[in-house]
Amino acid sequence: MPASMDIAIGADDILKAVERIRPWIHKTPVLTSRTLDARCGGSIFLKCENFQKVGAFKFRGAINAILQLTDEERTQGVITHSSGNHGQALARAGQLVGVPVTVVMPSTAPAIKKAATEGYGATVVTCEPTLASREATVHAMIEQHGFTLIHPFDNWRVIAGQGTAAWELLDQAGPLDMVITPVGGGGLLAGTALAVKGRSPETKVIGTEPLAADDAKRSLATGIIQPSHDPKTVADGLRTSLGEKPFAVISKHVDSIVTATEPEILDAMRFVWERFKIIIEPSCAVPVAPILNGALDVRGLRVGIIITGGNVDLDPLFQALAAKWL
């Protein structure tokens, strides 16, 4: 509910975050493709956070939050809930800086995600796969251990960290007419909007989400956060409802939200895999889809897209290869 939530950060906080996290992150490349440009009539710049640490932009927000802890908070440790990239990102950030990290995950999370998070030195605590159990578990752990909660997206320091990807993109690609990101909880889109509008108010900032998980579009239309109820979409990073802090920023600064169908998302993902030869997860194919199918008219425009991550389950492919060749 934007009316009740002040926006606590601005472009200067993104710049501070850029400088704060610079020694800890990879400066990811910006890739282009003549085939993509020819097909859509614009100049498209992919900011490739799939090459970021832990394979996702989430490392930016996590390390930005970790680096601002007080000495006492560092010693006590931090906690979050995530079965995905944020959990791994926080684990890796804590490991690098020497801060204990606890990640609460539903018991239904894949064993490989739990193992990866533990591989970065975090303690994984499982809960029932319900919101109530998750919140109770996190609350109990904070009560007991004095952990600081670092929410995956409803946290200003996390939002500022996510905005650093767009800030870098503007440095690398030059002026842009439009910047597009996917939107799930809204941390990336909010941080991107603060960065882009702060530096270049006339640049359009567009959020994209699966049609099957169009809660952000409906939230903007109604002015009230619309909950997302476990939507069925291949874009597994975008199934969450918006956070209040991101929604306040998005309501004020984002120009529009565009949706893509599941076949459009898979087509866009395959296009990027085949043409760019890089591995992107389904969530970051969502902003590519409206470029490819013309839902966003980018003719003559310079357009940046944040490619959010590259963590994909490769089992189906390698099982097929093993079945054929081993």
Added chain:
Amino acid sequence: MPASMDIAIGADDILKAVERIRPWIHKTPVLTSRTLDARCGGSIFLKCENFQKVGAFKFRGAINAILQLTDEERTQGVITHSSGNHGQALARAGQLVGVPVTVVMPSTAPAIKKAATEGYGATVVTCEPTLASREATVHAMIEQHGFTLIHPFDNWRVIAGQGTAAWELLDQAGPLDMVITPVGGGGLLAGTALAVKGRSPETKVIGTEPLAADDAKRSLATGIIQPSHDPKTVADGLRTSLGEKPFAVISKHVDSIVTATEPEILDAMRFVWERFKIIIEPSCAVPVAPILNGALDVRGLRVGIIITGGNVDLDPLFQALAAKWL
């Protein structure tokens, strides 16, 4: 048979090729991974020709050959036989320079390969899937149309072109203790050996091939080209026998040939996909395998690997995703 074949080119020809093809190729990046380095104890530099035009180093040899045609040869056009990357590379090179290209393919080649080659403007002629039919078809087309044959690997200009990848790698990564490539027909390994030994005689040059297609290793051991009879390996680019010209170079300049089993190749491919987030074809996982499994001891060494291409059949993965989500 090396005794009967003089080596007609040297490092200076590679340098000339570097300068000749520079305006036509992508300068591909060199990628590193702390995880890979920590695992093997060396510093590994991947020269990523999967980002080259048509997704493979083969474009280098093709454009180098095309650019040296006489005016009359250009007008008459060129021909090759290939169901893989060389056919597409020659087609694209001819398209860019304005030279008609004919590619002879076995009738068993996947429709998608034929379509891709035709998509670059080439004429595709199909033959029976036998060596005799292929040679007869190529011969007849040359007789009839006056085409110039540009063999996929048994051609000095092609070999010189392939050597430019290693030349660039040395410019980008600095001095190397070892350079590793896969070996199929031998064009890449021969060009690499000429480039590397010409600039830095003490640098080791290693060829790698599937254990199931170890004809290069046996050829070096016996001093006579050992034919490869349709070996069963996932590394589809490495099923060919050595050409005479590459064999002459390899016999003289390559330090050793190392093999990898099929499970090792798939493990290495998956490692690169997951850690580097780039798409590499099975053939270029072959040189990564002995680094990962310790068959090549690279502790303390600076090692370059030519990542040959990124053209992989993604159908199994996208079929699995579509079955689950659409």
